Each structure stands twice: as C-alpha cells, then as structure tokens.
Amino acid sequence: MGARELENRPCGGRYADVVQSIGNTPLVELRQLSPKPGVRIWAKLESRNPTGSVKDRVARSMLEDAEEKGAIAPGQVILEPTSGNTGISLAMLCKLKGYPLKVVMPDNVTVERTQLLQMWGAEIISSEGAKGSNGAVELALELAAADSRYYMPYQYGNEANPRAHYDGTALEILEELDSVAAFVAGLGTGGTLMGNGRRLKEVLGDSVKIVAAEPMQGEPVQGLRSLDDGFIPPIIDLSLLDRKIFVTNRDAIVWTRKLLDEEGIFAGVSSGAIARVAARIAGELDEGNVVFIVADDGWRYLSSGVYTRPVEEIENLDSTLWW
Amino acid sequence: MPTIKIPPVLRPSVGGEREVTAEGENVRAVLASLVAAHPATESQLFSADGQLNRYVNVYLNDEDVRVLDGLDTAVGAQDVLVILPAMAGGS
Numbered sequence: 001m002g003a004r005e006l007e008n009r010p011c012g013g014r015y016a017d018v019v020q021s022i023g024n025t026p027l028v029e030l031r032q033l034s035p036k037p038g039v040r041i042w043a044k045l046e047s048r049n050p051t052g053s054v055k056d057r058v059a060r061s062m063l064e065d066a067e068e069k070g071a072i073a074p075g076q077v078i079l080e081p082t083s084g085n086t087g088i089s090l091a092m093l094c095k096l097k098g099y100p101l102k103v104v105m106p107d108n109v110t111v112e113r114t115q116l117l118q119m120w121g122a123e124i125i126s127s128e129g130a131k132g133s134n135g136a137v138e139l140a141l142e143l144a145a146a147d148s149r150y151y152m153p154y155q156y157g158n159e160a161n162p163r164a165h166y167d168g169t170a171l172e173i174l175e176e177l178d179s180v181a182a183f184v185a186g187l188g189t190g191g192t193l194m195g196n197g198r199r200l201k202e203v204l205g206d207s208v209k210i211v212a213a214e215p216m217q218g219e220p221v222q223g224l225r226s227l228d229d230g231f232i233p234p235i236i237d238l239s240l241l242d243r244k245i246f247v248t249n250r251d252a253i254v255w256t257r258k259l260l261d262e263e264g265i266f267a268g269v270s271s272g273a274i275a276r277v278a279a280r281i282a283g284e285l286d287e288g289n290v291v292f293i294v295a296d297d298g299w300r301y302l303s304s305g306v307y308t309r310p311v312e313e314i315e316n317l318d319s320t321l322w323w
Numbered sequence: 324m325p326t327i328k329i330p331p332v333l334r335p336s337v338g339g340e341r342e343v344t345a346e347g348e349n350v351r352a353v354l355a356s357l358v359a360a361h362p363a364t365e366s367q368l369f370s371a372d373g374q375l376n377r378y379v380n381v382y383l384n385d386e387d388v389r390v391l392d393g394l395d396t397a398v399g400a401q402d403v404l405v406i407l408p409a410m411a412g413g414s
Contacts, residue, residue, distance in 0.1 A: 055414065081411075082414060083414060084413070085414060086414050132410055133410065133411035133413050134411045136411070137411050187412055188412035188413050189414045190412075191414075215413070216385075216405075216407070219330075219331050221410075224332045224408050224410070225332070226367070227332055227333070227367045227368075227376055227378050227379055227408050228367075228376075228378060229378070229408075230378025230379070230408045230410060231410055233411065238389055238390060241390045242390065243386060243390060244386065244389070244390045245387075246407070247385070270413075322413070323412060323413035323414070
C-alpha cells in the first residue's frame with residue numbers, strides 16, 4: 001500500500017516563544033455545510049491562536065508597530081477599549097512584554113472574558129453596557145485625552161490592525177488556495193475585512209467577493225441619545241465590501257450550534273453568524289472556494305449556555321454583547 | 324407596501340411606533356414617504372446634502388443598501404427596510 005499523500009503540514013512550526021507562534025492557523029474544509037459539490041467552504045481557525053482568538057494577530061501588530069516607532073517602552077501604561085478579545089490578547093502580550101494594561105469594557109459581556117483579563121493581569125474599567133462598544137470607545141478616548149501616561153493602540157483607527165491580516169492571514173489563505181470566490185468575516189473594527197480584503201483583491205482581482213457579517217445589535221444595547229452619536233471605525237473603507245449582511249443574535253447562536261453539531265467546530269457566537277453568511281453566499285455560487293473566519297473559540301461563552309440550552313432559554317439574549 | 328423597522332432612538336419621531344409602512348419603489352422613495360408622514364425623522368436620517376446621515380444604516384431585509392445601490396436600491400412590496408444606528412462593533 002502506497003503512502004497517502006500528506007496534504008496538511010506535519011506540525012504547526014517551531015517558534016522561539018508563544019508570541020512568535022501567533023498566526024499560521026489551520027484552514028479546515030466544512031463539507032457538511034457546503035450546499036453543492038462544486039462549492040467548498042473553508043474555515044480559517046483563528047481560534048487556534050494562543051489566547052483563542054484572531055485578535056492575537058492584531059494586538060501583536062499594534063504593539064510591535066508602537067515599539068518600532070518608539071511610542072512605547074516597558075513600563076508604559078497601555079489603555080484600550082474592547083468588548084473582550086482584543087483586551088485578552090493585549091493582556092497576554094503586555095504581561096510578557098512588561099506593559100501594565102487597562103481595558104475599558106462594557107459590563108454586559110460574558111463572565112469568562114472578565115476572568116481571562118484578570119488572569120492575564122489586566123485592570124478592567126467598566127463602561128455602560130447599554131451603550132455597547134460605543135460606550136467603551138467613548139470612555140477610553142476621554143481617559144486617554146485626560147492622562148498623558150496612557151498609550152492607546154486604538155484598534156478602531158490603527159492601520160497596524162488591518163496590516164496584521166494583509167501581511168498575515170490573507171497570505172496564509174493564498175498559500176493554501178489558488179482561488180477564492182468569497183471571503184467572509186465579521187465586522188467589528190473592520191480590521192479583518194480590510195486587511196484580508198485588500199490583499200485578496202490585489203492578488204485575485206474583483207473575482208473575489210468580500211463579504212461582511214455584522215451583528216444586529218439587540219435593542220438593549222442601542223443606547224444612543226441620537227443617531228449623531230453613532231460610530232464608524234476610521235479604518236473601514238466600505239468601498240472594499242461587496243456585501244454587508246446582518247445576523248440576529250438568535251441566528252448567530254443557532255449557527256454556532258450547527259458548527260459544533262455538524263462539523264465539530266467549537267467556536268464563539270460571532271463565528272456562528274459568519275458561518276451563516278458564508279453558507280448563504282456558497283448557496284449563491286455554482287463553484288469555488290468560500291473562506292470564512294472563525295474568530296474565536298467557544299470556551300469564553302460556556303457560562304451563557306449557548307452550547308447546552310435551547311435558544312429560547314438563553315438568558316439576556318439581546319442584552320448581552322456577544323461580539 | 325414595504326415595511327420599515329424603526330430603531331429605539333428614532334421612535335419618538337414616529338409616535339413611538341416600532342414599525343411603519345411607506346410607499347416607494349426604491350429606498351429613496353420609501354424614506355421620502357416616511358419623512359412626509361413623520362417630518363421629525365428628516366434631520367436624523369438625512370444630511371444637509373440629501374444623502375443618508377453617515378451614522379444611519381439602512382438594510383434591505385438584512386443587507387446594507389450602501390454596498391448595494393444606495394438610495395437607488397429597488398424595494399419590493401414585501402420587502403422590509405431596517406434602519407439601524409451605525410455603532411462600534413465588538414472586538
């Protein structure tokens with residue numbers, strides 16, 4: 001019997017430390033989710049990063065960029081608004097690099113995110129949950145303006161955020177696939193979509209469609225006084241997007257379960273939403289590769305019961321900030 | 324007739340309604356009908372140059388019309404326009 005050809009790499013590589021091991025995540029085909037034989041759906045498992053989310057790439061890129069520019073040195077206090085994942089990634093890196101970290105985070109995220117931040121030694125400043133991430137951004141900007149001791153990477157406006165994907169994630173995808181018909185990712189800061197979108201369009205041209213999946217924020221987290229209090233991350237260029245589709249929290253959770261039950265992928269809630277949009281786009285194609293991002297793992301959502309309880313019994317479905 | 328879903332921040336301008344119906348064959352016309360029925364919405368939805376307020380997202384069912392054909396996006400009688408504020412996403 002001849003040896004079966006190895007299509008995967010035998011190991012994830014050899015690195016000097018855990019920071020160097022960020023990225024180089026697996027690309028896994030999801031055959032059960034594919035609607036037709038000619039269309040292949042691939043999940044880029046960013047959940048395999050050291051702290052369990054895609055934000056390890058971004059946090060590393062932003063800190064290294066600031067170090068290269070001489071903007072920070074060990075001992076400098078880092079301040080950042082986050083709904084959790086960027087904070088957790090920054091907390092790991094800051095602990096290893098010697099930067100005290102303060103994160104501004106809405107008070108309606110899952111308890112695991114708070115515990116992970118505490119585990120890595122970050123100080124948490126709570127912002128009003130009813131204002132969602134808008135509230136965290138607003139408070140962090142106020143704090144940074146009032147105290148010159150703080151250095152704020154500011155993921156919503158820092159080009160080192162999309163660059164982490166332009167020079168990382170997208171190249172890894174192109175290394176594995178000769179063609180990509182559609183790339184689907186969640187829209188938060190816009191970094192994943194902008195960085196991957198630019199690189200994929202540069203290499204593959206307009207044949208690749210860049211598709212954003214975004215959360216339909218529950219009414220309890222739409223605490224705006226006026227529409228003029230809205231927010232668009234400065235790094236977002238909408239002209240790069242071919243589609244922008246919202247997903248309700250309920251559908252996101254249904255698809256998070258579907259990923260688990262049908263494909264064995266234990267992912268966070270935003271990844272369920274992204275998978276839902278990826279499957280829809282795949283259904284509109286006759287052939288080609290659809291790549292989507294699994295942004296984080298499921299461990300940090302366990303207490304919410306999304307994997308074990310019927311959707312109808314999940315508490316605070318609309319008032320929890322899932323993304 | 325298309326249905327428009329109204330976000331909490333805009334409800335005081337439409338008498339507290341969660342959703343309303345409005346005539347029109349594209350997004351521009353449907354929103355014009357909304358403004359005609361509820362004039363207080365105009366300054367929130369549109370900027371001085373007649374474009375959508377940058378912090379207002381309008382979705383045709385579940386797709387953002389800005390990356391479709393903008394205000395010229397066609398709307399069918401059974402479609403739902405969802406108005407949502409542009410808010411910071413999580414991360």
